[in-house]
Amino acid sequence: MIPIYKPYMPQNISDDITEILYSGQLGYGKYGRKFESQLQSFIGCEYVLSVSSYNIAMQIVLSTLGLQFGDEVIASPVSCLASNQPFAVKGLKVVWADVNPENGSMCPDDVKSKITINTKAIFHNHFCGYLGNIDQINELGKSYGIPVVDDGIEAFGSEYKGNKLGNVGTDVTVFSFQTVRLPNTIDGGAIVYKDKKLYKKALLIRDYGIDRTIFRTPNGEINPDCDIKLEGYAGLMSDLNSYIGTRQMDDIESLLVVQKNNAVIWNCKFTNIDTINSLKMTSDSTPNYWVYGTLCKNKTQAIKDFKESGFYSTGVHINNNVYTVFDNKVSLQGVNEFMNHFVAIPCGWWFENK
Template identity: 55%
Template sequence: MIPLYKPFMPETPLVNEILQSGSLTYGKYGREFESMLTGYFSTNNVIVTNTFNMAILVALTTLDIKFGDTVIVSPMACLASTQPLVSVGIKIQWADVDPQTGTLCPDSVRNLMHLGPKAIIHNHYCGHLGHIDAINSIGKEFGVPIIDDGIEAFGSEYRGLKLGNLGSDVTVFSFNPVRIPNTLDGGAIIFRDSVLFEKSKLIRDAGIDRKLFRDSIGEISADCDIKLVAHSATPMELNTYIGTQQMDNVDRLIEKQRKNAVIWDEKLNNNADINPIITADVFPNYWVYGALAKNKAETIKQFREAGFYASGVHINNNIYSVFNSKINLKGVNEFMNHFVALPCGWWFDNKLK
């Protein structure tokens, strides 16, 4: 059966050399990977972290979001996107989603702004970008930062620009094994504001200013004060080296997925029971091919019988007790009842039959 996800791993000839080098923490390859990402997104403010969990926490800490603060979040997200918030005592306020896309409903977000949220996290469900302009406009109107959650949306585009350069204050990406690119584990953060970017580099590294941390004989200097609550989130050289090798393949892999999506479009063109997710001016990375089926369970069964591992992917997070917010949301319910993901990855050649 053709799988829904599959890790990609390029040739990595220098792995053993790095492991034996004695230089395993953030260094040459970490900086090179960040430089490659900077070029890819056409932005100067990119940092890489050791995990996606840390990418979210570093972003939140940089924005000075603390225990007890409220953040507006979509229930239609991977748990990897939502659990980090409750781990530091942030209060999650679920917003409803557009049942046609699974992404934040602007009207629902606007109706929650009276709660005084410290941020809005805009998850782009399964690589399908949401209502970019509307959500960003709400953030600007109320002076609330927008965090684009691109956990599954690396390379997805809106009006010819990649997510990460679409006007939000912060964008986070995941590099775990089933993402493109993957670094075994890792994440990245893009800041629109250069001051926040500089602050984030301290927060990623336990609050340490490495230029001042050691004295003239290499001892830790008492003159280097630690002023920020921070994290230990710098990536390992092995992971970022893999990231550099991945970046040489990213465009090719995403192009293959988009070609597979065109074939799905043609296959499903006359199928009245299943409709592709389409958002104006959006060019997804097609991490999966998202569609809405009249009968979700039957559609999943039919595609699996045909050799394609169809799935609903995520479940709506507002059902979980850990978030202490089991709110009933109409758009979420409708989307969950119909969303089906089909394999669309680089690992197979989709063909018309």
């Protein structure tokens, strides 16, 4: 059966990995800087930092934005649990926004109706690599003076108006490089900032709040005059993981082309089928086709039929508003309709659709 996900790993990397393992430089170093440079070039944005995991990326973003216990954020329940669990860790109040049942993207009108004086941020998830209404959500943030974070956990390489996600005008963008993503660094992530000051702040928060340029005295001792003013994390990506990222970035364009070609074939196959519709894309967007999304009249039967045809299929995620940890089990009509019909099938680089 063709899998829904598959970790990518470049060929002929064992010698380089061995060299790194015995180099004495295992922490963030030359490969970390190279990986970030590649990300900057690919995304088209200067203020990019790599991190050790997606979870750490989210925690850094929450700290960078100054969010505190009890603050209110608007987010989509149609997303990976990893996207929303950091809110619970930080003690934030999550207000769930409804989604468009045709594609699972956040509904701008519903977001607007839920903005209050207590709203501190909007987290805009791009479900399974399918981009949402970026301009409309960003305009809400601008109008109300609220930062918007593009949650690109599954959307690295997706495009909006010809630009890569991370370079579409949003305040902050978060990516995951966990094993089944592209690129994957075994575990890792990245954050993109539009604002240089927030980026500089995040660089400190990523490394325990330490300014490494003054952290040690000329003789190598910790400098007592180097004050730590910010909360921080052990968020630096190792050079081993970074190296894997650099090699994956060498191949990223060709891998995404395969996925887009596979999607074209799926589009044709579902054109005249009444029981299965391709997920409707938002205007001016191109998914990365991490998976291929469909809306099926009978979800259970469709999953069974796809599997019997040799394609692993799944609903991918469960809507997060069912979880007690978020203390907000509100029922949302668009969410319910979308989750009752959404089925993802393989679209990845590991097979050629025919």
